[in-house]
Every structure is written in C-alpha cells, then in structure tokens.
Amino acid sequence: MPTGAADRALESLRATRVWKSVFRRGPALTNRTRSLAVFGNLFLHFLPVKVREKSLRVRATYYLGSITFLLFVVLSVTGVLLMFYYHPAVPQAYRDLKDLRFVVSNGVFLRNLHRLAAHLMVVTVFWHMFHVFYRGGYKPPHEFNWVVGVVLLLLTLFLSYTGYLLPWDQLAFWAITVGTNIISAMPVIGGRVRYLALGGNQVGENALLRFYVLHCVVLPLVAVLLIAVHFWRVQKDGGLTVKEEDGGK
Amino acid sequence: MSRRLLLAVFLVCLVAAAPACRKQPAPAPDALVSAYDVEPDWNDPQKVVALNYRQAQGKRLFYTNCVWCHADATPAGPSNRSNVTPTPPLINDGNVLNGESEEYLRNVISLGGSAVGKSAMMPPYGRTLRPEEIQSLIAYMRAIAQPLYQQSARPGKPYTGR
Amino acid sequence: MAENKKIETGFSSDVLKDPKRIVFVTKKTSAKVTGDAGRQVMTFPHLVLREAIAFQILVIAIVLVSLLWDAPLEQLANPLLTPNPAKAPWYFLGLQELLHYFPPFVAGILIPTLVVIALVGIPYFNINIHGGPLWAKRRTSQLRMVLIVLSLLMIFLAIFLAWTVFVPSAAIAFLLLYSYSVPASQTGWRGFLRSRTVSWWVMTWFIAVAITLTLVGTFFRGPGWEWEWPWVSHGG
Amino acid sequence: MGKISRRLRLAFAVSSVIFVAVLAISPVKDLRREWKYYKNGYERFARNRPDKRLLSDFHPGLDQIWIPEMNVVDRCTTCHQGITQPSLADSSVPQPFRAHPPIHHSATDWGCVVCHRGQGPATEVAEAHETTLAWEQPLLPNRLIQGSCGTCHRADLAETPKLTRGRQLLAKLNCVGCHRLQDVDRPAMLAPDLTNIGTKVSRAWIYKWLKEPRTVTDSNGTVTVNGYETGDEPRMPQIHLKEEELRALSGYLSSLRSHPVAPYRFDPRAIALEKAPDLTAQGEVRFRQMFCSTCHSLAVTRAGETKLIGGDIGPELTKVGSKVNRDWLVSWLRNPQEYLPHSTMPRYEWSDQDLFKVAAYITTKLVDSDLLNGVPNLGEATPDEITSGRNLFLAKGCASCHIVGGAAPQKDFGPDLTALGGKNVSQLEFGQSKIPRTLIAYIQTKLTDPVSVNPAARMPQYHWSPDDLEAVTIALISMAGTPSASGMERLKIPRASPEFHPAGAFGEVYERYQCSACHKFNGYGGDLAPDLSYEGSRAQRAWLVDFLKNPQTLRPMLVLRMPQFNVTDKEAAILADYMTMTLQSPLANTAGEGHMRFTPQLAAMGKQLYEVKYQCQACHTIGGAGGYVGPNLSNAGNWLTATWVQAWLKNPQALVPGTIEPRRSFTADEIQALTAYLMTLRPSGKKASAGASQGGTR
8 A cells, every 4th residue: 555655645634623623532543532532523423432353354234334324325315415416396397307307416316316315225124133133132132222213213214205296297196196195095184194194185286385395304313213223223322233253263 | 466457457448438329329319200291293203392481481382473373283273374374384394403503592482583684474472472472482482392302411410420 | 120030239218328339240231331341442533534434435435425326306296197106105115015915003002103113222121131042941841932923923924915015024034944953063154143142133134024015115016016027028 | 452454454445435436326326417418519610610699609508498477498409500590401411400380389489398299308319209207208200290289279370280181071071070179070971861761761771880880991991982993081981880780770770761652742743854854854854954063973984994073062962863762852852951950962943854854863873782782671660679779879979970850969988089189108008009109100000991900999990191180190199188387288279160050031042042151251151162251352242143043054064053053033142132231341431332334445455464564374264275273253343343353453362361373573553554454345245144153263
C-alpha cells in the first residue's frame, strides 16, 4: 500500500486547526483513542466500543442488520432527492414520474435505486429476522429487541406499501386497492379502518396524500427512532449472540 | 497484484458502462407504411404510388377541379378531355410535364393558359386556389408522373448521424 | 417465567430487611451474557471498516442493477380499468394467495395477526430455551404428538383445497418424519435434521409456506387467479 | 488486539475504487441521452444549410410545447426540430428534421400528440412512438391521421375526404342499428318496417332473401347482386342462419299481415289495356320516361358485361316482379307512405293507365323464374315456427334495424363504439387471434373477419375494398370518446344537423314528392341533385314551372335525372312561387331583375369574350358544341336570372361554396357583356319552352 506522500499529506491535514476542531482526538491508534472515536461520535456511539471478534465473521450475521440499515440510508438519500420532483396530486404525480424519466438528469437512475433498495430492504429485513431466529438471537436478554425488530419489520412493510402508491400508475393503484380491500374483511371496524387509511371509500387523491405523508414523514421518523433503539439495545443487551460453532477455522 | 487489481476495476467499469452505449437502430421505413395517402399508378393499376400530405392535398384538389379535362376517366364517368382542342395533357404525362419548371406550372395554373401563351381553355385558378394549394397540385403531378419525375435534390433518408 | 423450577432465588422482596441481592443464574434462566465467547476487538476500526466495505459492495450492486433494470411504470391510474389479475405488492402476494383459498377474514386478518402475535410472543414463551432436539427424548410420544398435529393440519388444508400451502407443508412434514428415522450417529445433513428443535421445524415450515405462496402469487397466477406458467403469455 | 489485516485493507481499497467508479456511470450515461444525439445532429445539419435562421433558432436543451389547459406536454420538437422551419419543407430533408406540411393548425398552439398520438412527454424514440408498458396509444399511421381531425371536427371537412367517406359508410351500412356511434344519429327508419311484410312478399322469397340477401359472396369475397358485380356493400348484411332458423324466421315474418292490401279498382279504360299486345312495352317506356332509374337500378347487359345502371337511393329492381305481389305493388306505387310512413319514395301523380302499364311491366318483365329455385316447399307457418321465429328475430339482432308492430327498435345490440378510437390495447379482447396487438389491427380485423377475433361474434361479415376499410377505420378512430382534458371538450366543433320541413302548401308538395331525398335545402337533404337553397335567385319562375312539369332533358350522358312526377299545374305553381319568393341568396336578390336591359352590342361583345377571350366552351355547351363540365347553357336566357349570372361571374364560390367554376378576374364591363350574351341564349328563339339542362356535374 502506498505510504510516504499520502501519509504525510494526511498528517498535515490532521495538524490543521479545522480538522482538530472537528475531530478532537488524534489518530485512532491506541485503544483509548479508538474508544473515543466510537463514543465521541453521535452516530458511532450507538455501537459498543468493543465487539467480539467472532461476531465480525460474515457467517455470523451476513451483515444483514447492517445492510438493512444501510439500505435505509440509501432510501433516505434517494427518497429526499425524489421528493424534489414529486407532487402528491392527481394526476400531477404521474406526470412527475414521466418527467423524472424523460427530463430530469439521472431521474430514472434515482428512481431505480430507490425502488430496488426498497424491495431489497423488505427482503433483508425478513432474512435478518429469520437468521436471528435460527441463531436464537431472540433469547433473553434480547426479548425486547426482538419485539422492536418485529415492529421494524412491520414498519418496513408499511413504508414499502405506502411508497407503492406514489407513482399513481395502474400498478400502484390496483396494488393498493387490492391491499386495502383486505382491511375491510376486519369484523365490525373493517370498513371504517379502510376509510381512515384511504381518506375515502376509494383510492383517490386523499389516499395519495395520506400515503405520501406516511411514507415521507411519519413512518421514516418512527423507523429512525426504532432503529436507534434497536442498535442501542444490541449494545445494552450484551452484544450479538455468539454461538460456539462460529469459531470456524 | 495491484496491476491485476486495476485491470479488474477497469473491466468491471467497462461492463457497467456497456448499457450506456446502446445503439438506436433505425429500420428503413416503407414508403407505403409512412404514406399519408396512396394513388394507383395510372398506367399500371397494380402499382401504387405513395403520397405525402402535400401530394395528397394535391390529389384531392385535382379530383375536384382538374380531373374533368386532365384525365380520361372522372368520378362522374366520362371525361371532357376529348371535347377540348387542343387536347389537354394528362396530368401524369411526364413526357410533357416533367420538362416544365415549377414556376411555369405555377403560372399556368394560377394565371391560366393564355398568360403563358397556351390555350385560353385552361382557366386561371389564382383566385380560386391558394398558392399552397397550387403548390400541392404540382407536388401531386410530380409524384404520379410517368415516366418518373427526377428530383433535382437527393431523396430524403432517415437521419443516421454524420 | 420459570414457574416450575425448584430453585430458591435469593431475591428478597423486602429490601429493607435484607439488603443482599443474590441471583442464582441457572442455565435455564441465563441471560446468556457470557463473559468469554472469544476475543474482543475494538469497534473502530474493525467493525466500522467492515461495515464500510459492506456498504460499498451493497451500493455497487444496487447501482449496477439499477443501470440495467428500469423500475416499471405503467399507465396512469384508471379506476375504471381493472387489470386482470390485480396484484398487491409482491410481499403481500402470499396473503393474496391465501385469500384464494380461505375466507377474507381468515386469510386477510386472522392469519397475519396471528403471525405477528406469534413473532412478538416468541421470546416470551420459552421457545427453544433448552435448545434440545425434537427427537432427543420421549421419541414415541413425541412422534404421536407430531403425527396428530401433522394430520390435523393436512386435513385442514385438504378441506380448503389449499394445495399451494399443502405442497410445501407436506414437504416439510416428510423431512420431519424422515428425520425421526435417522440414526443418532448420522452426521452431515441427516444428522443436522435429526438434531433440529421443534421451533426450528415450525419456523422452517412457516418460511417454506411463505416463500412458496409468494412465488406462486408472483409468477404463477394469471387472469382470474388461475394457474399460469410464467413463460406462457396469455392472450390480450 | 487491533491490527487490520492486509486482506481487509485491500478489499476496502478495491471496493472504494469501484464504488466511486460505479457512481460515476449514471452521470456519464446522462450525457449521452438519446435526444442529445438528435440535438447535436441537428446542429451539425443546420450548420450546412443556407438558411441562417436554423442556427439562430437552435437551442441545446429540451424543447417542449406546453399547453396546460389542453393537457399537452409535447417534447416531440426536441428531436423534430425543423417542424416550423419553412426552409426544411423539402422531402430531401432527412427525418426527423423535416418541416411539418402546412395545415390550418400550428404545432405551437396545439401540440403534436393531439393529432398524431404517441407519448408527448417522452424523449426517447421508442417511448414516444410505440406502444409500451406506460403508453398504449402508439403513433397513428399517417394514412389514418384524418381520424384525429374527426375527433374535434364533427362536421365534414373538405380536407378529410377519407374521414367523410368513412362516416358515410357507417351511416349507409346501418352500423348505427346495432352500435352506438358518436354523432351518427338513428334515422327515423333504418330498414323497412316489417309489420305487414306478409302482405308484400311470399314466405319462399323471405327464405331466399334471408339465406342470400340480394347478394352472393363468392370465395374471393366478390359481392354480386343477383349475379351482377357491385363494389358497394348492401345495407342488408348476410347473416349466417341454419336451415331451421331460416324456416322459423321466414315463417314468422310471412305471418305478419295485420293490414291486408285491398286490390285497387282500376278505371275500366285501364283494364281494357290488358289486351294490348304491347302493354309491357308501353309500361317500360313509361318506366323510363319517369326516370325511375334515378333512384332504382336495373341490371343491364351490354356487350356481354352485366352492370347495374341507375341510382341507389331505392332498392335495385331487376327481379322485383318475382318478389312482390301485384296488389301490393299497385298500392305501394299509389302511396308508398301508407305502407312505410318514412319511405323517401315520392307519391307520384299517376293516371290509371300509366299505373296499370308500369305495374304490368314490373310484374311481367322484371322477374326471374329461377329466383326461388333452391327454396324448399315451405307451406304455411306452424305456430311453433312463428314462436321460434319471433325469438330469433330478437336474438339475431333483426329488431335493431327492422320494426314490427310499432315496437321501438332494439337498442345496443352490438357494443358501444363511441369511445373505440381512444381505447387502450389492454381494453380490447383479442381472444386467440394471432393479429398484432394494436388498436388498428383490432378494428380492421373486427371489420373484415369478426369471427377470427371472437368466435361467438354476432356481427355479420362485410367485404371491404382497401380504401373503404381505411375510411371506416378512420371514422371509428375519430370516435375517441371523452378527451383527456376538459379544455379539449370545448374545442369540439359539433356537426350541424339542419332540418328543413317547410309548412303550408309548399310543405305538402315538398313532402309528397320527397324533394329532400335528392336536393339540399339550406344544408338539409340529399346529395344527388343540385342544391336548391338559392334556386329562386338562380332560375326564372317560368322555367321552373316548365321544368317541374316536364323535367326531361336532352342530355344523354347523365343517367340520373329528375323523375317525372306528373305534377299538377297547381303544384308546379306552388313550388315555383315558393322558390322564387323564399329560396333567395342574399348576394343575388332578384328583386331588381325586371329592370335589367341589355343592348345587342353588349351581347355581341359578350359572345366575343365567351368564345375567344375566355373560351368558356371548354366546359360549357351551347347548342351541342362545347364541354360537359359545366351546365349546358343553350337555354340560359330562359333558365337563369341575370342577377344570378352577374353575381356568379363575380365570385362563384361566394354563391355556392366549393363549386368548381374558377373565380376569374372579369372587369365589371366584361361581366355585363357576358351576362348580356348569356341572356340571349334560347334554343332557336323559343321562349320558356321545353326546359334545357339545368343539372351540372357537381
């Protein structure tokens, strides 16, 4: 690996006042500074300072939790960019999708990323859950974190489902119509719950607005909160479950 | 080690960039498919001449105004052509009309035969037809001319880049 | 939770009287906060670096797929024009497939609710706390129990003609019964099957059914929710 | 411990490099978007053109036509950049840069997709032009583009002959009987009222007609009418019926005879003609003299070739003598409206002798003894046959066009077609057929071979010429239903549906002779004969009276001529008075007609102008010499009013829009002279004698 010039450049960068104002610690070379790097950082301090070496092995987790979270990050970034071009109105929403495809630079790419990541996130969330189950990761003291995980699974499904309506094309409209029709099978309150979800008896502009607000504001906020709890509890519940066979070679 | 690495990176990028260089194949359009209207060749009914919008407008005007004396059969049956002396040329008679310039034809139609030293039996249409309608008539007569009217410019091709 | 344990926990209810707190940590009540479990390493940089690599590989993968595959966009929504079949998003197609067999209340409300309750309840019902294999003890009575449960399930599915549920259930049931006959000394996948726990079997059955239903709903259902091979395009 | 392995460092380095590289692909790809290729190509192209405007009009970004109130976002001009550049009109200009041909609408006001269809907002060739997942209305082929004109222009346009033809076909073939069509109204009578059909024809004839309704179609699809080829589709389609269905329907229909026909008591002098050896010959002469062939055709064999000669307003009559019974025929000829209240057949003023002769001619000469040869012996209808026949009458859709017993016609037997032209492919049922999945292919297959798309189709089989198929397709495409934007609903130009039903004495005569069956009055009426809206300005009253009483002409070329109605003096006077008083053009009011005087010198000058300077004889005939294009002017002095001639010479199109007489630049003096000359034209000095030709080729 290249040393010398690049390292010297990094050294001089670290010596600047600006760098020092941002990163108060020196290079993370000792365990102390490494610990500081973790708990001195808002984002990293959700992680424990130390982790078991075994839990780092790919076969232990397949990094499914991390990947799910990273997909959430990708979705947030692309989602915010997409929001710049989108009006939750009928039929403007559909026209915005057309403009995204035909006019906006990288618009198709942006939408592809968002859609793919969304589908992938549903997959990884399920996979993550099954994996944790098989490894017995729900066992005490992780019970509560398992419940948080189940809620996050439902949130992911709702996020994906509410996003499904936003293109306002035939696929979206009928998928949501079919899905919400199931709600009316609920005894007594089914019809009312559906009315509440759609803001009407039919999938229409009100439903689009509701789904948009849920998709872009409510559900992501709740998800961020619960993801934070989820991470936090992994640390507080004593780290990832490690099994004897993870020792590997 | 790092050479192989660079090569691998390069190859991956190459593969990833491949979809960006999609080709746009332009199939040669069939004249009859893209035509606005068609007209059977007067001398050979098996053959069909494709007409564009302008020529089709000319065809419509021809069959309203001119067919009576410039064709041997009319929508109403017999033609007046044989009644007129000197006999008017058939509109598709390339031997006579291909040699005439666009301007000359425009003058004959709009000002009448007498204006260009021909028979006054050809009435002026300058106050009946608009200039672009006369232009369409000329385009039509060029399209169905037999022998074929040779255009001075090269025929249109679909755009194929440089 | 350990209701039938004959252990006196030293947990006094009167802290003023007896300020000592002693907790017996048995295997059954273990929180599994095992102190050993191998070496520990610093999160930074070991975990952070690995996560960074995971993130980069993930983004590379989805970017490449996004470049090659365009997200579908169909015609403008038209409430008067019902596609046949109208399908929900893929992750609900398993439910939609169930709706084909069972009444809407059962398939649309009851089953999903039960699944969610079951998932939430898993850690609180001592499931798999022992980690003991199904066929480890009391094999005959276990087998009797398993056979009763399996036949009830199969009869239920057969009554509703829910054969897309029946087939994966039957496959798992077959494996389950097969694992009974595997001798204890076996290794490899047979031994693996033999040593599975009840909860493993239940979850595997659930996953198998869910995946089958989702696949069938996504790829094998055509107009009128009739069976259709994905490579045979229907007219119109 | 803390050392990071070399492998991990390497993996991080590699993935970082690929990560950055991969993220750069999409922005790079964005630089090479399809439309930029055309943009750049156009710039290169424009640089080599002499017209400097091309480059100054060029701008490198996306172009779009945005008309919010019409829901138009058309980016077609991004690639089709030359459409408004007159210098790119030539067909040598490569596409997509060629200019749009001049039409009445500009692209900037209307956009492109309104007429051409396709996906306006798209900036990719395939998406814009073709059927895709997101867009099911591909570009309309140029040959069918007149259908788009028809979506707004519900009235006929001169520029859209194919559309007009298609609409005429839809109306003429009674499509509106089974289908609901946009702006095609149900006429009062689509097909004969069958309430009394049993009194008119025999059961055997009904059987034969149902089996082969006037037409026989051979395997080549050639339609023959009683053995004579015709290009036109008959109104009564061939409906495929089984033997028992034929028996039941014919039984049911022949049982319909609620009002028996009373035999007419002829004058004894007429009956005395029975013994005349040339009775039928006399009848034939009368038939010809009365110009029945203006509306009815007869098969005539000349030089080994059989052709139908005559008009198609009424039914073809070659074998009518084998069809109807004589009592019914006589009753019909005397008063057609008694049997069919909505018939357009005029009520002739018959003398008993003429009636007797013509009836004898029809029942003995216009017959075919072989007509009913293949028909089995049917006998009287049984009650069972009548019941099942009545059910079949509804089930086969007969009741959509035919009425029985005053019942309202069956509505909507076939699908509603008012929105067919705007349908998406996914809304169409293609069944198992192998045709391309497009609207055009669907419409054309449905029209030519309905069973191939839907084996249970009840639609009868039609045989179209390629031109007619195209025309009908265009007319159907024009029925695009409710437009996508409310703004476009306002743009629709409705079809004017004028009615002309004058009251009073004129009205009675007008209805009796069904003048509007052939003539147009202020836009209402038929197309066969001249428009009479301004007849009072055009013709002199004396000539009108003369013509109405004896409309014979001496021009052998035209077959279709005004029939001889045998109008009475009183009726002729009523008609002529009304026309002279009321049917006046505002541009040629004949109030001052009496004061016009022309000197012979002026007339001589006019003759000079007519024959030498303007050579009007190219198109007009005077005394047997001249052309056939315009009307015969031999009797102009008796026929036309001077007012009309003057106005006409000034501007013919102002008087009769669309007339083919070119507008010329006569001076006022020349107009006076020509009028003077024309007013002297009288056949050998006679005044208001047997009329001259008035009909011209329209």
